[in-house]
Amino acid sequence: MSDNLSPDNDNGSWCLIESDPGVFTELISGFGCVGAQVEEIWSLETFSHLEPIHGLIFLFKWVQDDVVTGVVAPERSDIFFAKQVINNACATQAILSLLLNLKHEDIQLGETLTNFKQFCQQFDPYTRGLALSNATKIRDVHNSFARPTLFELEMKQPCREEDIYHFVGYMPINGRLFELDGLQEGPIDLGEIGSARSWVDVVRPIIEARIQRYSAGEIHFNLMALISDRQCIYERQIEALQKPDCMGTTLLPEAERLAEIGSLQAQLKFEVEKKKRYHQENMRRRHNYLPFIVELLKQLGQTGQLMPIYEQAKNHAMQRQPDREE
Amino acid sequence: MFGRQSGLGSSSGSSSNLIEFRAGRMNMVGKMVHPDTRKGLVYMTQSDDGLMHFCWKDRTSGKVEDDLIVFPDDFEYKRVDQCKTGRVYVLKFKSSTRRMFFWMQEPKTDKDEEHCRRINELLNNPPSAHQRGGGNDNNELQYMLNNMSQQQLMQLFGGVGQMGGLSSLLGQMNPRTPSSRNTSSSGGGSNSSLQTPENVSVPRTPSAPKASKSGSSRTNLIGGNNSQGDSAGSATTSDAGKKSTTSASTTATTGPYANPFQAYLSNLSPEHGAGRSLNIDLSTALSGTEAINQLIADPERVKTLIVHLPESEDADEDRKQQIKDHINSPQFQQALAQFSNALQSAQLGPVVKQFELSNEAVAAAYSGNLEDFVRALQKSLPEGTTMDADTAGTKELPISDKKADSEPAAKEENIEPSEKPEEKQK
Numbered sequence: 001m002s003d004n005l006s007p008d009n010d011n012g013s014w015c016l017i018e019s020d021p022g023v024f025t026e027l028i029s030g031f032g033c034v035g036a037q038v039e040e041i042w043s044l045e046t047f048s049h050l051e052p053i054h055g056l057i058f059l060f061k062w063v064q065d066d067v068v069t070g071v072v073a074p075e076r077s078d079i080f081f082a083k084q085v086i087n088n089a090c091a092t093q094a095i096l097s098l099l100l101n102l103k104h105e106d107i108q109l110g111e112t113l114t115n116f117k118q119f120c121q122q123f124d125p126y127t128r129g130l131a132l133s134n135a136t137k138i139r140d141v142h143n144s145f146a147r148p149t150l151f152e153l154e155m156k157q158p159c160r161e162e163d164i165y166h167f168v169g170y171m172p173i174n175g176r177l178f179e180l181d182g183l184q185e186g187p188i189d190l191g192e193i194g195s196a197r198s199w200v201d202v203v204r205p206i207i208e209a210r211i212q213r214y215s216a217g218e219i220h221f222n223l224m225a226l227i228s229d230r231q232c233i234y235e236r237q238i239e240a241l242q243k244p245d246c247m248g249t250t251l252l253p254e255a256e257r258l259a260e261i262g263s264l265q266a267q268l269k270f271e272v273e274k275k276k277r278y279h280q281e282n283m284r285r286r287h288n289y290l291p292f293i294v295e296l297l298k299q300l301g302q303t304g305q306l307m308p309i310y311e312q313a314k315n316h317a318m319q320r321q322p323d324r325e326e
Numbered sequence: 327m328f329g330r331q332s333g334l335g336s337s338s339g340s341s342s343n344l345i346e347f348r349a350g351r352m353n354m355v356g357k358m359v360h361p362d363t364r365k366g367l368v369y370m371t372q373s374d375d376g377l378m379h380f381c382w383k384d385r386t387s388g389k390v391e392d393d394l395i396v397f398p399d400d401f402e403y404k405r406v407d408q409c410k411t412g413r414v415y416v417l418k419f420k421s422s423t424r425r426m427f428f429w430m431q432e433p434k435t436d437k438d439e440e441h442c443r444r445i446n447e448l449l450n451n452p453p454s455a456h457q458r459g460g461g462n463d464n465n466e467l468q469y470m471l472n473n474m475s476q477q478q479l480m481q482l483f484g485g486v487g488q489m490g491g492l493s494s495l496l497g498q499m500n501p502r503t504p505s506s507r508n509t510s511s512s513g514g515g516s517n518s519s520l521q522t523p524e525n526v527s528v529p530r531t532p533s534a535p536k537a538s539k540s541g542s543s544r545t546n547l548i549g550g551n552n553s554q555g556d557s558a559g560s561a562t563t564s565d566a567g568k569k570s571t572t573s574a575s576t577t578a579t580t581g582p583y584a585n586p587f588q589a590y591l592s593n594l595s596p597e598h599g600a601g602r603s604l605n606i607d608l609s610t611a612l613s614g615t616e617a618i619n620q621l622i623a624d625p626e627r628v629k630t631l632i633v634h635l636p637e638s639e640d641a642d643e644d645r646k647q648q649i650k651d652h653i654n655s656p657q658f659q660q661a662l663a664q665f666s667n668a669l670q671s672a673q674l675g676p677v678v679k680q681f682e683l684s685n686e687a688v689a690a691a692y693s694g695n696l697e698d699f700v701r702a703l704q705k706s707l708p709e710g711t712t713m714d715a716d717t718a719g720t721k722e723l724p725i726s727d728k729k730a731d732s733e734p735a736a737k738e739e740n741i742e743p744s745e746k747p748e749e750k751q752k
Contacts, residue, residue, distance in 0.1 A: 150661060150664060279639075281655070281657065284636075284655050284658065286636075287636045289634075289658055289662070290665070290677075291634040291681070292631065292652070293662055293665050294678070294681045294683070295630060295634055296631060296653075297703055299621055299630070300617060300621065301700070301702075301703025302704075303620065304704060309612060309615065310606070310697065310700040313606050313607055313609075313610050313611035313612075314606050316606075316610040317605060317606045317607065317610075318604060
């Protein structure tokens with residue numbers, strides 16, 4: 001793992017990690033937090049199937065002209081806000097900005113995060129940011145998702161795309177909608193939610209406005225939702241249905257009940273497989289493929305197949321050439 | 327358009343100097359430095375193979391006395407402040423204590439600073455070569471922008487709320503979502519048809535020599551202009567599909583990227599120090615091929631391959647399928663693309679050397695010739711030269727840990743003419 005750190009500052013540097021729901025989901029459990037999951041959202045219209053949604057992480061290109069959409073709230077003891085001190089820690093900071101403000105029965109923060117939160121409770125936002133940058137356990141988990149350095153010469157090339165992206169969190173806290181952006185001075189109060197609507201309905205136009213702005217400039221963005229662990233939810237629901245004497249599910253006719261159980265089991269299976277896939281992907285992200293590559297190329301060479309592959313790759317490259325000159 | 331296109335469009339890359347100025351050399355005598363009174367010329371060129379050369383020649387005799395091949399981040403060129411009387415500059419070798427001193431012989435001093443800046447840019451941010459009849463528009467644009475003065479840049483960006491003539495160009499760019507790194511474009515926004523090659527390594531943006539922390543004044547200027555226009559955001563290509571590594575950067579600021587336009591510049595050039603006209607990415611031809619199937623049909627080969635893959639948590643998992651899955655995975659593809667790119671940049675000599683390949687293959691890696699490398703691997707290898715897990719495992723570590731040792735070694739070899747005859751013959 002230590003190979004992920006730049007030798008220049010091997011006392012506490014944060015590596016860039018990929019913005020991927022699989023990475024984020026395992027990152028969270030790596031922190032010791034249980035019961036949460038991150039899903040990518042494609043459409044703001046229908047995500048009722050993901051509820052309860054605890055927060056949204058919006059990723060976009062950081063631009064200097066970004067318009068502040070609300071008032072920076074004066075410091076409140078019921079909001080944990082930390083300023084972003086380290087650029088590369090962006091992803092973790094975004095997730096923590098949501099997790100550390102969350103009080104939901106589905107989610108247990110775990111020891112590491114709870115300790116961190118308590119430790120920083122009395123600090124000002126900037127000091128909290130510093131504390132995070134020095135939080136060894138949290139940092140180590142974060143860095144464990146970085147790509148291994150295949151060869152040291154490549155280390156000179158920075159990961160430009162992550163440099164440019166910025167994360168902002170949105171979540172409801174005590175009846176109001178807040179924007180949590182570590183580059184701002186404090187949480188931004190976006191207004192009261194009210195009892196008549198869900199917080200997602202309130203945030204939707206705000207996010208859409210942002211998306212509009214960036215689409216006009218052809219900026220790319222991603223929207224991720226922090227939700228409860230779907231596997232747990234489905235298991236609970238199946239369990240409830242399998243015990244018809246509890247709750248109000250006795251009203252369901254037998255056929256419907258079995259159909260519902262079947263459907264839930266299918267979704268459960270999907271979630272379990274998704275987790276397995278995330279795990280595999282993360283394993284591959286961490287793996288240093290260099291020895292495998294060399295061995296593979298060697299063997300393809302031995303069987304005489306490497307040259308044709310090379311030729312084909314060369315053709316691809318030549319075909320790509322005219323595109324670059326557009 | 328901006329009057330500084332002397333280097334552009336010329337297809338014979340090695341004869342046009344990217345920068346030159348009159349300067350004399352200094353000779354070290356013991357610990358003192360004495361000027362060599364001869365009239366000289368400091369200049370930098372890029373040879374056809376993409377390597378940057380820092381040279382000094384005697385203007386009277388025409389003889390080139392110094393010709394150093396320079397790699398990014400190996401050198402720094404700066405003014406010697408202790409010399410109050412003269413205009414003295416030093417080329418510092420970062421990996422050793424070697425120094426070369428020069429004194430300006432240009433009659434006017436007004437361009438001294440600019441020359442210094444430009445040398446550092448070229449040392450650390452070599453341009454992509456302008457081949458195939460002048461290179462493509464993006465490279466030229468970057469080159470021009472790199473060379474512009476602040477005044478010219480201001481003109482370029484125009485007034486408040488607009489990016490001047492560049493806004494149409496910026497519209498052509500190819501932003502990608504961060505999570506589309508592995509898959510095709512996702513989320514909102516669109517993927518324009520202009521795709522930057524997947525294994526883009528990004529050259530440094532033109533700023534102060536040690537560009538890691540401070541933006542140059544030009545950076546701030548651009549940032550300032552951008553604050554007005556919302557098209558500022560369009561200046562960036564996210565390039566999430568890019569396969570560079572997560573290492574500490576030399577140009578990326580430690581804070582948020584203050585200048586989207588810098589991001590545009592840095593994402594334009596497709597190759598790192600590339601003199602090669604074609605960047606061949608082996609990963610584009612590898613997945614799903616019959617070749618892989620044939621390979622894994624042989625259980626012995628499966629055995630030798632599988633040791634280099636992470637252990638599967640599923641004990642039942644079919645090893646053949648495992649190998650195929652890995653090869654088809656985006657993570658592997660990116661690693662292979664990185665490997666292809668790095669090999670062609672002539673950077674992998676010392677790395678490849680550690681893998682017990684034939685001398686020819688190693689030589690090909692040193693010279694950055696992928697075709698030769700492939701050919702060398704196709705020649706039948708002596709029995710028993712496949713790697714075993716133990717040696718492979720230990721070999722990984724020296725790559726990262728001994729960076730300081732292996733790098734200068736590579737450079738020394740590159741510089742010695744006898745080791746690389748093919749490079750001198752242009």
